[in-house]
Amino acid sequence: MISLSSHVLDTTSGKPVADMPVTLTGPDGSQVTAVTNSDGRCMDWPDMTFSAGIYAIRFECKDYLIANHGQSFYPFVDIHFEMTEDGGHYHVPLLISPFGFSSYRGS
Structure with missing residues (x-):
């Protein structure tokens, strides 16, 4: 089974970013938009079924x-x-910061 979560952190303030819109696009072009929670996390992707592919x-x-x-x-x-x-x-x-960003595969 495949599952997905995300997290946004402001590296300038050292705090999570709440209420940021996040759009996930699946391999077939389907899209779902969610919003980060108070801890900057996004774990719920309504109506998105995960399968192998590029997202x-x-x-x-x-x-x-x-x-x-x-x-x-x-x-x-x-x-x-x-x-x-x-x-x-x-x-x-x-x-994220005003002039830079990075990402990685977390756990």
């Missing part, structure tokens, strides 16, 4: 960065990744 997560970070830091170089961040049938749980975190 993309779009983090809509501009509004958050402008509201909290006064500026944003990135209006959004897209992360593309591949899930396999035997991949188990995937965790895709985003570390």
Whole structure:
């Protein structure tokens, strides 16, 4: 079984980012939009069934960065990744600041 979660952390403040819209696109082009919770996490993807393939997560970070830091170089961040049938749980975190971001496969 494949599962997916995500987490957004503001590296400038050292705090999780709540209420950030996140859109997940599946291999077939289907999309679902969710919002990070108070701990910056997104674990619920309504109506999305996971199978092997290439996915993309779009983090809509501009509004958050402008509201909290006064500026944003990135209006959004897209992360593309591949899930396999035997991949188990995937965790895709985003570390964000007004002028930089990074991601990795978490646990």
